[in-house]
Amino acid sequence: MKIVNPVLAGFHADPSMIRVGDTYYIANSTFEWWPGVRLHESRDMVHWRTLPGPLRRTSQLDMRGNPSSGGVWAPDLSYADGRFWLVYADVKIVGGAFKDCTNYLVTAEDIEGPWSEPVRLNGVGFDASLFHDDDGRKYLVQQTWDFREYHHPFDGITCTEFDPQAMRLKPETTRTLWHGTDVKLVEGPHLYKVNGLYYLFCAEGGTVWTHQEVVARSATLDALSFEPSPYNPFVTNFDTPRSPLQKQGHGALVDTPSGQWYYASLSARPWHHPDESVTDPRGWCTLGRETSIQQVEWTDDGWPVIVGGHGGQLVVDAPRDAIETDVPMGHSxxxxxxxxxxxxxxxxxxxxxxxxxxxxxxxxxxxxxxxxxxxxxxxxxxxxxxxxxxxxxxxxxxxxxxxxxxxxxxxxxxxxxxxxxxxxxxxxxxxxxxxxxxxxxxxxxxxxxxxxxxxxxxxxxxxxxxxxxxxxxxxxxxxxxxxxxxxxxxxxxxxxxxxxxxxxxxxxxxxxxxxxxxxxxxxxxxxxxxxxxxxxxxxx
Known part of the structure; x- marks a missing residue:
């Protein structure tokens, strides 16, 4: 089987992909659209079945009056301790200096619910994700927003320990892990532990043509201990303007049962009017930001890279242990x-x-x-x-x-x-x-x-x-x-x-x-x- 990108066509931005056993799940942003958070499942990464949205009660999500493109930004789906964990932001301000938002956490034993009432986490920034360390400790990793006009608004990636018994953050533990590269606009963090090292995946460059994903790593979660990959950018289309896939970046890493690695990222497919250049304007993406999946391999010095180059591929080999998933063809x-x-x-x-x-x-x-x-x-x-x-x-x-x-x-x-x-x-x-x-x-x-x-x-x-x-x-x-x-x-x-x-x-x-x-x-x-x-x- 082959993965043909995008795997989720039409407005499926900011994918958070995980694996539980032999099943993969993707959660996507929904912004002002209801129900909150779009969910899909698959056992082959090729065919994806739509699941009920987890946020279906106004007690979990109150968006009445939210501005367009406010609401649910970059949900993070994870699985630990026998249950699913979903972190999401409700953003109330889109334009200007402020991004008023509240980050919430809900959980469920089954992906189709019922999902719990939300736990309020904080509001210091959006794109929060929950990392479950192998010692049982948990951390909220997030973009931090600085509204002051004399600071860059993207103020680095912070890490705060989460107490799963009290179901609350420990704000006294907050520290900045990384400020990103000189491309700036660092956001969308996801943290992984591979072979004893912490790998931090982050989006940069804004979710436009300059969008990219970068990687940094550290042996600890100490402040400013992360070093960037020499192979950055991990994925981008900034320098591949003629690729059918554009804007690749923000996403999540997953491994297969047999030890292969894949990366799900947002992407977009522009079209052009007949009289327009293919580079300026680069095009018009009426289907919005979609979800694509690329295969990942590891270098000898322990860094992840995209198979075929950081511009990605339209057709990707499916996992060798894929179990075919039966879903209707097309979207009619x-x-x-x-x-x-x-x-x-x-x-x-x-x-x-x-x-x-x-x-x-x-x-x-x-x-x-x-x-x-x-x-x-x-x-x-x-x-x-x-x-x-x-x-x-x-x-x-x-x-x-x-x-x-x-x-x-x-x-x-x-x-x-x-x-x-x-x-x-x-x-x-x-x-x-x-x-x-x-x-x-x-x-x-x-x-x-x-x-x-x-x-x-x-x-x-x-x-x-x-x-x-x-x-x-x-x-x-x-x-x-x-x-x-x-x-x-x-x-x-x-x-x-x-x-x-x-x-x-x-x-x-x-x-x-x-x-x-x-x-x-x-x-x-x-x-x-x-x-x-x-x-x-x-x-x-």
């Missing part, structure tokens, strides 16, 4: 909404799907109109990741608005600043329902059809909406019978839904594009929309 999805709860591919923003948002089951997803797609508090949006550059997604919607503030439809969404949708609303000038297409590009909102909005005949109960995404552009279509489709005449630039576009004007650019279903009622009269027969189909 059809949902008739017959189950009484949302499937694992669906996400909501900041809060769980509940009665305030709507209901699901008996063949329909019913959404109660709330705030606009710019709202950080009350929003009825159910969405799934883009996981391919080319796909079609469609849905049937029944909606009877009576004013223009009531809207329901199909959206392509990056965050509260950058999104578009095709939707049914009311046109008071014509006294009928219409289909409109609109885009929000930061603070520039555009209604494309205006007087040319498509009237919905009075005798039509159901409107079908479809989006066709074709890498660099995408369009919307409608149908009144689900068979004959008519284009809405608007072609949109997909780069507006990319990390790289958002990064030009906003510091929170860490997620990826979603396609979803939304209902809005700004008039506050709770207009409801009934969605059915959703289909997401990737193209060959």
């Amino acid at each position: 999805q059809r949902d008739d909404f017959t189950a009484p709860e949302l499937g694992l591919d669906w996400s909501t923003l900041r809060v769980p799907f509940d009665d305030a948002m709507g209901s699901v089951g008996d063949g329909a997803l019913t959404l109660r109109g709330q705030g606009s797609l710019c709202n950080l508090f009350d929003l009825s949006l159910v969405a799934r990741r883009w996981q391919a550059f080319d796909f079609d997604a469609q849905v049937a919607v029944r909606f009877d608005p009576w004013n223009y503030m009531q809207m329901a439809g199909l959206t392509n969404y990056y965050n509260d600043l950058c999104w578009s949708w095709a939707f049914v609303t009311w046109d008071e000038r014509r006294g009928c329902r219409v289909i409109e297409v609109a885009q929000n590009d930061f603070h520039d909102y555009t209604s494309f059809l205006k007087d040319d909005a498509v009237p919905v005949p009075d005798d039509v109960d159901t409107v079908w909406l479809r989006t066709k995404v074709r890498t660099d552009t995408y369009t919307y279509e409608y149908s009144f019978d689900g068979e004959r489709w008519i284009g809405l005449g608007v072609e949109l630039d997909a780069r507006i839904l990319s990390d790289d576009y958002v990064n030009q004007r906003y510091g929170g650019f860490f997620t990826g594009a979603f396609v979803g279903l939304a209902a809005v009622d700004l008039s506050g009269y709770d207009a409801t929309a009934r969605f059915s027969d959703f289909e997401y189909r990737e193209l060959d």
